[in-house]
Amino acid sequence: AQSVSQHNHHVILSEAASLELGCNYSYGGTVNLFWYVQYPGQHLQLLLKYFSGDPLVKGIKGFEAEFIKSKFSFNLRKPSVQWSDTAEYFCAVNANSGNTGKLIFGQGTTLQVKP
Amino acid sequence: DAGVTQSPTHLIKTRGQHVTLRCSPISGHKSVSWYQQVLGQGPQFIFQYYEKEERGRGNFPDRFSARQFPNYSSELNVNALLLGDSALYLCASSSSRGYGYTFGSGTRLTVV
Numbered sequence: 001a002q003s004v005s006q007h008n009h010h011v012i013l014s015e016a017a018s019l020e021l022g023c024n025y026s027y028g029g030t031v032n033l034f035w036y037v038q039y040p041g042q043h044l045q046l047l048l049k050y051f052s053g054d055p056l057v058k059g060i061k062g063f064e065a066e067f068i069k070s071k072f073s074f075n076l077r078k079p080s081v082q083w084s085d086t087a088e089y090f091c092a093v094n095a096n097s098g099n100t101g102k103l104i105f106g107q108g109t110t111l112q113v114k115p
Numbered sequence: 116d117a118g119v120t121q122s123p124t125h126l127i128k129t130r131g132q133h134v135t136l137r138c139s140p141i142s143g144h145k146s147v148s149w150y151q152q153v154l155g156q157g158p159q160f161i162f163q164y165y166e167k168e169e170r171g172r173g174n175f176p177d178r179f180s181a182r183q184f185p186n187y188s189s190e191l192n193v194n195a196l197l198l199g200d201s202a203l204y205l206c207a208s209s210s211s212r213g214y215g216y217t218f219g220s221g222t223r224l225t226v227v
Contacts, residue, residue, distance in 0.1 A: 004157075036218075044158075044205065044218040090157050101146060101209060102171045103216060105157030 002027045004093050006106035013081050014114050021076040021109050023091030032094040033074040034103065035065055039087045047089075050074065061085070083115045119208050119219035127225045128196050136191040136222045140208030146170075147189040148216065149181055150205040158205055164189055196226045 007022035025031065035047040048059025055067040065076045074091060091106040120139045128134050140147050146165045150158035163171035164183035178194045187208075193200055203223050207216040 034215075043220040044207075046215065046217070049215055092157075101148065101163055101165070101216075102160040102173065103148070103150075103158070103207075104160065105150075107157050108155075 002093065002095055002104050004091055004104050004106040006089075006091055006109050008109045009107070010110045010112070012112045012114065015083055016080045017113075019076070019078040019081045019085070019111070021089055021091075021111070023074045023076065023106060025072050025074070025091075025093045025104075027072075027093065027095050029095060033065070033067060034092040034094070035059065035063070035074075035076050036090045036092060036105075037087045038090065038108075044090070047076070081111075081113050083113045085111060086113045087111055119206055119217050121204075121206050121219040121222050123222060124220065125223045125225075127227060130196055130198060130226055132196050133192065133194050134196060134224060136193075136204050136206075136224070138189045138191070138206030138208075138219060140187050140189070140206075141217055144208035144210050144217075145187055146209040147183055147187065148207045148209070149189070149191045150207065151175075152203040152205055152221070154202075161191070193224075198226050200224065201226045 004025045033050040036044045037047050038044050047063050048057050050057045050067045058064045063078050067074050089109045092103040094103050122137045148163040149161040152158040160173040161175050162181040167183045181191045183189045203221040205221045206219045209216045
């Protein structure tokens, strides 16, 4: 069965620190990959997505992610975090089987940025 | 442009009751998906509808059902509510089946 694993459940950083959140998936075929963010009290928002092409994807708010097919990974990065980045981050995978658009989410990583 | 709208935002039900949750997708989006998010976990896929047909179903009991209307809005129905059904129910819409989803703010269901 397809699954998504996020390595870090809770990350605490100081402002200006660099961020990397790990995401690995299990699926042997073609996938579409997503990172979503959920700020406190708000709905899920799309940070970035990968469908094909350049494996280094840039998203909103200075976030980027790199798809490494050989490692089944799609790690999220940001060079310098801000207090406003405090949120829950979800990695998600859509197996591009063509039949369904279901997203499989990881369990989420809570990021706390200290001012 | 209105985003994905869900109603109601909150509701409290008693065990054994039935509930209907509603979702209006972004204008022009023909795909609607439903997810359940339990506190501390990622969203779990329940259903996907595309052009009014069910195109995917997650590992949920038959107490859960859904439908999509000609205007592409959707309803999620849950019968015989259990305490474990307490969760945030999310609706997402997309213009196609796999290329980016916009989520609504969700309906917070509490079963007592």
